[in-house]
Amino acid sequence: MNTDPAPTDTAGRGAPLYRERLSPSLWTLLSAAVAAPMVSLVFVPLDATVALVAGLAVAVALVGSLVLASPVIEVRDGQLRVGRAHIPVGMLGDAIGVSGDDAREARGPGLSRSAWHLLRGGIDPVVRVRVVDERDPVDEWVFSTRTPDRVIAAIRRAQRA
Structure with a gap:
């Protein structure tokens, strides 16, 4: 590896020349979101509100982790x-x-x-x-x-x- 200081671009030190997140496709995100109704069904016998909150929490967690973990x-x-x-x-x-x-x-x-x-x-x-x-x-x-x-x-x- 080179130990010389890295050259910078004209936009300022540290500004990226290019940046792209390789986020999952829409179909992958929709497939992950399908887990929400399944989780909700598990919790319906306890309480409808608990089921709704649990389903939404799982959907947000899955979709968020897929996007944030993308390279x-x-x-x-x-x-x-x-x-x-x-x-x-x-x-x-x-x-x-x-x-x-x-x-x-x-x-x-x-x-x-x-x-x-x-x-x-x-x-x-x-x-x-x-x-x-x-x-x-x-x-x-x-x-x-x-x-x-x-x-x-x-x-x-x-x-x-």
Whole structure:
């Protein structure tokens, strides 16, 4: 890892060039919310108010935890952060965004076993970024994103800074 101070962007120190939360799809959130009526049914014999409160509490807890636990993609202070992993943008090479059949290939048979990846179901586009550090056993990062062009542009801006 590089110990030099990370370059900053023109928006000010610490302001992200790009930030995206890979939140679950609407169908996943609705599926989690279906637990509320089931929990309510369990508590109906005790009291209708208790059942309603318990059902709502479970729904809010499930949906909230799904959203808050979602990984974040961020380019900030000369670093690319994907989930909990991060790498200086100076150690990154070419980045390409793929979608459709090319993305299916990148997520499946085309995924190198020496690649680091964070893939989310329901998010089709994928960004592939080559790692140019010879000491790093990972040769590329492959991760899902809804806006691959914006991620790639932010990485390039951070590399120029």
